[in-house]
Amino acid sequence: MYKYDYIDQTLVNERVTQFKDQVQRRIDGSLPEEEFRPLRLQNGLYHQRHAYMLRVAIPYGLLSSEQLRTLANISEKYDRGYGHFTTRQNIQFNWIKLEETPAILADLAKVQMHAIQTSGNCIRNITSDAFAGVAADEYVDPRPVCELLRQWSTLHPEFAFLPRKFKFAVCGAKEDRTILLCHDVGISLKKNTNGELIADIYAGGGMGRTPILGSLIKESLPWNVLPSYLTALLRVYNRFGRRDNIYKARIKILVKALGPEEFARQVEGEWASIKDGDDNFQQSEWDRVAKHFTKPAYKTAEQISTEDLVQSALENERAAFARWLERNVKAHQVPGYASVIFSLKPHGSVAPGDATTEQMLAIADLADQYSFSELRVTHEQNLVLADVEQARLLELWHKAKAQNVVLPNIGLLTDIIACPGGDFCSLANAKSLPIAKAIQERFDDLDYLHDLGEISLNISGCINSCGHHHVGNIGVLGVDKDGQEWYQITLGGEQGNHAAIGKVIGPSFGAEQIPDVMADIIDTFVKHRTADEPFIETYRRLGVTPFKEAAYLNRSKESSAAGATA
């Protein structure tokens, strides 16, 4: 894992001092709220429905156990005993006092963490594959590039007041686990035939009000010229992105308006004049950063078959353990090792992505004991121990059970991605958490969930789509109609290599109808699926019509029945 050098640490310390001064000027009234707002947002500090919310950066989702302990302590000391892991691999605290934020940032700085650029119209926390460096299907470990870009983008002077927020994702594996095409810029890393590290650049993707998949605008860019190329790209966006309309200010609108070819041409024109400058990364920088991402001290171990693993459990535990191995344990590059996903989606009890102080402390201990003191945060809002010896999986499962994080629902219907919604967020039009809870309660039968197989269900409380509902196989979007909360359903979204934006099936539903609507959609799938066909394939084969009909048929019966009784 990357360790700050003198420069990184000094920068973060000095940033704490800078923000402390800005907070002080806000408190003494010399800095008006309107002018403080973008400054606090660039430090991840929102003013929410009930209190301030602080979003802490977890660059490319990588976390040490020591850092997780600090986050746990912050949740205890300054919040209400929990934190919320987000779809951008960050963590946020919901109950923060403005005057305490400098102290929190100082605590974070001690463990090489910060909240820089986790919000605001600037380059946001760079996200990546939660299985970077360990995934069996990886071409290239993306983390050195992510770290170099983290440094390059941190407090970048030219791009702190962009037209809108700006999100990067970096991927280096065969299977995209970053939703690369739904980012302002997606960087796909690979090696060319000479073994050199190169990047394909996708631009203009994003969700929100106008979901668009990014377009390939540059192929085979050498890794070291990323700073000059991205400067050119951001400069074009900074100068020509729309500022007259907040809804049209994202780069996706500019790329769409110009067309990807013309946008690429303009970037190329700008890049031509700076590509040979001294902005580009030097080999010495790579060497300094990359040495932190070498492999940990793996033992030489034999690969253990799933069957043998299951047999090692007590007879009465085998079914549950096997299910956990199937859903929550992933293949690793190194024989005898596996990656383990802790589900932060227990059915119906907490908000997806929430972890309590106790859980965070206990999981930090488990990371120390089982995974070289490191963890990952996934964009699906779960936690990962990436380097676990297969031989110790059973032991880990037993211990993790006590923390209520072993529910084997990874990738299943109840592994719901959800934003905090109207319970916390002041942007939201509707609540998301009670919807997630109601669905998890309805689909509480693990056998049934396993039979259904892979289905992604994503819920957003507003059109900003922090819950990524556009790329859920089933998406739920909270909308406001005459001051009332309604929910619109989209179907057919997908993340990964076949990324797709879901389609709205029709008029929205009331909150209380959503579990039944889900049941009708799922029943339709079960009725039409062939063998083990996943939901998305059945949907693609049949199209939206049968699902839509099922969702509305029972509702029209309900309303006529309600009409008859009235």
Added chain:
Amino acid sequence: MSEHVSQTNRVLSYPKGGKPAIITNEWQVWHGDETELSNLNPKQKVLVPFSWWLMHGQAQVKDSTSELAKRIQEKTIGVWFAADDDILKHLDVIEAGKSIWPLVGADFPVFRDGRSFSTAALLRERFHWTGEIRAIGDVLIDQLILGARSGFDSFALRADQNTDVALKQFDLFSVRTQNSWRDCRSQLSNQLTEAV
């Protein structure tokens, strides 16, 4: 504020390699609409809108008898770029301006509008502009570091900004993680790279 005086006549000057200081502002920003240029005091140093220069300035430069030509000779005329001026479309004009204008400005119509950071960066990088570039408009204390690193070396602060706080801004960071007009990134400029 340490002194209760209007600061519209004050400019924060921060030359590359120098120290930040408050200096008296000698330049008036003319917006081109409120009055005729000729109505302004002929001795007054004036920044004219770049768009106005394109329409009127160039022709008058060639006419050595014009009032503008005289002002240019006396080095009392500069231009300011609006946030939406596409300076790359006027390479020749700006290239010629390098020997004519003693000062150029770039405007922040509202502090949240960061286009002029790119304008300054382009002037330094693309045009190799070595003269002064002044930030004008809604220029606030918390933008000073960004501006100074993008290419500005003077700042006409908004009148209500506290100059004491402003002067301290440039000492806040002793390191940086990307290149800028003033410095290259710390990683390349020194060897203090031991892990902490």
